[in-house]
Amino acid sequence: MLGEKRQSEIRILKEIAELLNEGTEIDSLLKEVLQKLLHITGLETGWVFLIDSQGEFRLAAEEKLPPALTADNCRPMCKGDCWCIDRYNDGRLNKASNIIECKRIEDAIAEQRKDTNGLTHHASVPLRAGEEKFGVLNIGSPEKTYFSPEELALLESVAFQIGTAIKRIKLTQLEQETALAAERNRLARDLHDSVNQLLFSLSLTARGGAEMADNPEMKETFSYMQDLAQEALSEMRALIWQLKPRGLENGIICAMQTYSQMLGLKLNSKVKGVICLPGKVEEILWRIGQEALANCKKHSGGSTADLTLAVDEETVTMVISDCGRGFHYRENDIPSLGLKSMKKRTEALNGVFSLKTELNKGTEIKIIIPIIMGGR
Known part of the structure; x- marks a missing residue:
């Protein structure tokens, strides 16, 4: 029996790892992982708060929240304090933990909001990769008031996988932004060294032609060419600025x-x-x-x-x-x-x-x- 349970946990971790390895966008990935985790564990409700270095949080994913928490586009989940976020921010939530009761549910009951679907408690697990923290995974089910050490250990393993995936995606995004900035700088240099110089030369040539021409129509044509070259030169300089914003420092x-x-x-x-x-x-x-x-x-x-x-x-x-x-x-x-x-x-x-x-x-x-x- 113990062997079957262990095999089930390994299968769960394997399926979630495969899903996380394919993801490139954090919010959609969290949604998919949450759905998969609840489906294969038989648990019902889950949500993820992403929390920045200033302690500010946002609801990044949710699955089957009760109506009391989804009202007004999940507004009860997007404002106010709660115990899991407080514990996360002050350092007390550093591993999977049973939260005694859900403060957001308590507030919903006190305010006589919609049905809570029997949800009163949840487990909270920090999302982390090494020393870096990204947020909290919360899991609950109707009438479930306690998570066993084995359940918490499984959730902690999943949360670690999620944290590692978030770090991978953030590093990839940073690398892409750095590469994009480098490409912008390269294009700006190329435009300045080639097209910009050609337009400048064209403007000077047209000006010289206008000064040397005796025919009024020819002089007017050269002047028109110079005006066009000057306008194109201004457009090119503006484009170079857009690619490489000098002065933003x-x-x-x-x-x-x-x-x-x-x-x-x-x-x-x-x-x-x-x-x-x-x-x-x-x-x-x-x-x-x-x-x-x-x-x-x-x-x-x-x-x-x-x-x-x-x-x-x-x-x-x-x-x-x-x-x-x-x-x-x-x-x-x-x-x-x-x-x-x-x-x-x-x-x-x-x-x-x-x-x-x-x-x-x-x-x-x-x-x-x-x-x-x-x-x-």
């Missing part, structure tokens, strides 16, 4: 001001709060800011833009506006690829993108990104 405001000057825009900037942003958040704001300022230059018909950057303990808000032509806009019907790209970049960091514009009344783009969760 001095802060995003400095980078935006320099980029605006290169575009021929006057940028009025205002800062509220202390600007100290996670690298990923700053990079996304910079990319969105570039696109927004380029749009101001191309489409507003004006030569001035306004930038406000406000930072508090939880969020960073960036607003870029102009008093230009504006355009017809219906909510949730974003008209251009550039604006869609801004929205996608913002939402990738759990942020909120909004656009306000009216014909001949200017355009305002507002970005709100959570600082802690957005930068992870």
Whole structure:
């Protein structure tokens, strides 16, 4: 009998290991692993909190939570304190543990919310790889108030596998981001050394042709060629800036001001709060800011833009506006690829993108990104 139980545990670990080895996206992988774990162990309910180095948590995966905890898009699971997260953050939760009772369930009962489906207790297991911690795996079943040492040992083994997989995925993502930055730098160098120089030479040649030409039509043609070359040169320099943002090391405001000057825009900037942003958040704001300022230059018909950057303990808000032509806009019907790209970049960091514009009344783009969760 003991041999059969041991074989069952090995089979469970093997199936989960195979699933974890194939995953490349953390949240979807956690969902699949949770489903597999509950199915092959016969347990019913599970959820995973990912917790960052500041102790901030988010619900990354859940399976068969009772209605009392899924109300309002799982809001009871996404706010407030609970014992498992408190124990995790203060270091007491360092191995698989029986949690006496679930505080979130207790709160649901006290507030007379929907059915709890008999769930009152759960086991909590930290997700870790070596000394690095990533969050908590919680498992429970209706009327189950105690997990045996054998069950806890199995859950601890699974949690270690999950933690190792999370670390692998994070390292892979970091490697990809580093490779992408290196490729951007290479493209920027190549464009500067080849196409940029060719356009500069073309501009000088056209200028010389215009000065030497006696025929008015020929002179006008050379002048037109020079104007086109100058315009293409400005576009190329802007593209090189987008690939390799020089000046960002001095802060995003400095980078935006320099980029605006290169575009021929006057940028009025205002800062509220202390600007100290996670690298990923700053990079996304910079990319969105570039696109927004380029749009101001191309489409507003004006030569001035306004930038406000406000930072508090939880969020960073960036607003870029102009008093230009504006355009017809219906909510949730974003008209251009550039604006869609801004929205996608913002939402990738759990942020909120909004656009306000009216014909001949200017355009305002507002970005709100959570600082802690957005930068992870």
